[in-house]
Amino acid sequence: xxxxxxxxxxxxxxxxxxxxxxxxxxxxxxxxxxxxxxxxxxxxxxxxxxxxxxxxxxxxxxxxxxxxxxxxxxxxxxxxxxxxxxxxxxxxxxxxxxxxxxxxxxxxxxxxxxxxxxxxxxxxxxxxxxxxxxxxxxxxxxxxxxxxxxxxxxxxxxxxxxxxxxxxxxxxxxxxxxxxxxxxxxxxxxxxxxxxxxxxxxxxxxxxxxxxxxxxxxxxxxxxxxxxxxxxxxxxxxxxxxxxxxxxxxxxxxxxxxxxxxxxxxxxxxxxxxxxxxxxxxxxxxxxxxxxxxxxxxxxxxxxxxxxxxxxxxxxxxxxxxxxxxxxxxxxxxxxxxxxxxxxxxxxxxxxxxxxxxxxxxxxxxxxxxxxxxxxxxxxxxxxxxxxxxxxxxxxxxxxxxxxxxxxxxxxxxxxxxxxxxxxxxxxxxxxxxxxxxxxxxxxxxxxxxxxxxxxxxxxxxxxxxxxxxxxxxxxxxxxxxxxxxxxxxxxxxxxxxxxxxxxxx
Numbered sequence: 001x002x003x004x005x006x007x008x009x010x011x012x013x014x015x016x017x018x019x020x021x022x023x024x025x026x027x028x029x030x031x032x033x034x035x036x037x038x039x040x041x042x043x044x045x046x047x048x049x050x051x052x053x054x055x056x057x058x059x060x061x062x063x064x065x066x067x068x069x070x071x072x073x074x075x076x077x078x079x080x081x082x083x084x085x086x087x088x089x090x091x092x093x094x095x096x097x098x099x100x101x102x103x104x105x106x107x108x109x110x111x112x113x114x115x116x117x118x119x120x121x122x123x124x125x126x127x128x129x130x131x132x133x134x135x136x137x138x139x140x141x142x143x144x145x146x147x148x149x150x151x152x153x154x155x156x157x158x159x160x161x162x163x164x165x166x167x168x169x170x171x172x173x174x175x176x177x178x179x180x181x182x183x184x185x186x187x188x189x190x191x192x193x194x195x196x197x198x199x200x201x202x203x204x205x206x207x208x209x210x211x212x213x214x215x216x217x218x219x220x221x222x223x224x225x226x227x228x229x230x231x232x233x234x235x236x237x238x239x240x241x242x243x244x245x246x247x248x249x250x251x252x253x254x255x256x257x258x259x260x261x262x263x264x265x266x267x268x269x270x271x272x273x274x275x276x277x278x279x280x281x282x283x284x285x286x287x288x289x290x291x292x293x294x295x296x297x298x299x300x301x302x303x304x305x306x307x308x309x310x311x312x313x314x315x316x317x318x319x320x321x322x323x324x325x326x327x328x329x330x331x332x333x334x335x336x337x338x339x340x341x342x343x344x345x346x347x348x349x350x351x352x353x354x355x356x357x358x359x360x361x362x363x364x365x366x367x368x369x370x371x372x373x374x375x376x377x378x379x380x381x382x383x384x385x386x387x388x389x390x391x392x393x394x395x396x397x398x399x400x401x402x403x404x405x406x407x408x409x410x411x412x413x414x415x416x417x418x419x420x421x422x423x424x425x426x427x428x429x430x431x432x433x434x435x436x437x438x439x440x441x442x443x444x445x446x447x448x449x450x451x452x453x454x455x456x457x458x459x460x461x462x463x464x465x466x467x468x469x470x471x472x473x474x475x476x477x478x479x480x481x482x483x484x485x486x487x488x489x490x491x492x493x494x495x496x497x498x499x500x501x502x503x504x505x506x
Contacts, residue, residue, distance in 0.1 A: 048081065051081060051084070067406055071090040076391065078090075078094060080392070086379070087388075087398065089388070089392070090413075091388075091389075091390050094388045098380060098402060099447065103447045105386055106382060107129075108125075112234075112381060119304070122298055122301045123301040125309070142288050148288075151201070156462050159193060159197045160463060160466045163193070164467075168500060172502055185497055190314075190318045190463075192214065192220075194311045195217070195311045201284060201285065202303050203284055203286050203303065204274055204284035223263055223307065223308075223311075226263055229256040231488050234379075264300065268300060275290070285306060286299065286303055308488065308489075313374040313456065317373075317460055318463055319492060320369065320371070321365060322475075322496070322498065325364075327478055331423060335360060335361050339465055355461050359427060361465070363425075363427050367425065370408040371408050374490055377403045379400065382394045382397065383396065469503070471500050471501065475496065476498060476499055
């Protein structure tokens with residue numbers, strides 16, 4: 001090649017490099033303009049300004065409390081956060097319309113699927129249409145089977161009596177007054193308990209998170225981080241922010257990718273182990289789903305979704321329950337009295353039938369989730385322009401959110417004592433009476449109502465009975481307002497430090 005030819009190639013290379021740089025710069029500038037236009041910074045309404053400047057933190061400890069305040073002030077129980085293109089409602093009539101009457105217009109939607117797609121993939125909580133119908137049909141058949149329900153109860157009782165109770169008993173020391181007492185983070189203990197249980201139920205394998213030395217679980221830690229960072233994506237004023245960070249593999253998106261890689265590696269290894277162990281006479285969900293699905297990635301997505309549902313929601317619901325029970329010793333005593341009457345002092349394992357007879361316990365757990373639902377809000381995306389029953393216009397492609405946390409704090413739904421923890425509101429002549437699911441959408445409602453509701457309630461009741469009959473549990477600093485971490489489920493920032501004393505009654 002001649003010297004002139006070499007220089008010509010060099011010149012062409014430099015020109016291409018300049019053009020590529022210019023294109024990248026123009027594309028970035030255009031993307032920034034799109035981002036700015038989506039943020040609508042010219043919107044001067046108080047709600048948008050407060051959200052963008054985070055000034056709501058001056059008065060409210062959590063975003064959900066600020067939304068509750070705004071929804072209380074709204075005549076229709078519905079607000080619109082323009083910068084998020086999000087219509088938020090606490091109106092039960094709207095909730096029924098979204099979840100049942102016009103269900104087809106309010107799927108999870110592609111924006112939601114993209115936000116959680118890296119973590120949940122094609123799992124049941126992240127899909128619509130035929131994929132959702134197939135998984136729901138399969139899950140309904142499996143979760144409704146006697147074998148699965150029996151296995152679930154056996155696993156829960158085993159984890160309670162082999163690990164949960166012995167761990168708390170083993171943590172108890174004696175203070176100067178010779179009282180049996182210990183201080184521990186109950187939220188952490190409950191998360192470990194529920195993670196062990198759901199892994200055994202889903203995979204047939206035991207991570208051992210609640211062993212006496214409280215081992216670190218790479219899967220549990222990575223799952224926590226991935227859930228937290230995935231939820232933070234939805235809080236951005238524009239998806240461009242997190243998508244650009246993902247493209248560049250920087251900041252929170254780099255941490256999310258690393259955490260999801262850990263989840264994938266461990267989940268895939270669990271699937272591999274279960275396949276090598278064989279599936280004959282196995283009652284875990286992985287064994288039963290494998291008979292119908294040959295795609296390992298799809299299996300991973302389904303099982304990770306069950307981990308999210310069975311671990312985080314159970315632990316969150318129980319944490320809220322014991323936080324409220326700590327300030328309500330009269331409720332605690334009524335639960336003990338009912339347990340003594342139905343179960344008796346010498347019986348370790350209450351039967352499924354006995355648990356169903358405990359109406360006050362059932363009322364107390366439902367009441368606690370009214371005030372502290374494990375999933376504080378849920379969003380859909382409108383496929384077409386629509387008008388909600390309260391007259392709110394919903395634009396095609398925009399986000400629509402119903403807010404169980406706020407709904408549990410509305411006087412027009414629950415009465416002037418809506419902020420009180422009062423299980424009696426669920427009882428008629430001593431018998432539990434469920435509320436309308438559209439004013440209490442803790443387990444969703446309508447077409448997508450939670451299939452694991454009965455199993456979740458059974459697990460929560462079993463844990464409550466085991467602990468309340470043996471221990472007095474009191475929050476160490478009960479006067480502080482709870483603060484929540486960003487996440488897919490309600491998680492207390494800093495955990496739930498409690499003082500535990502052995503109770504002589506059983």
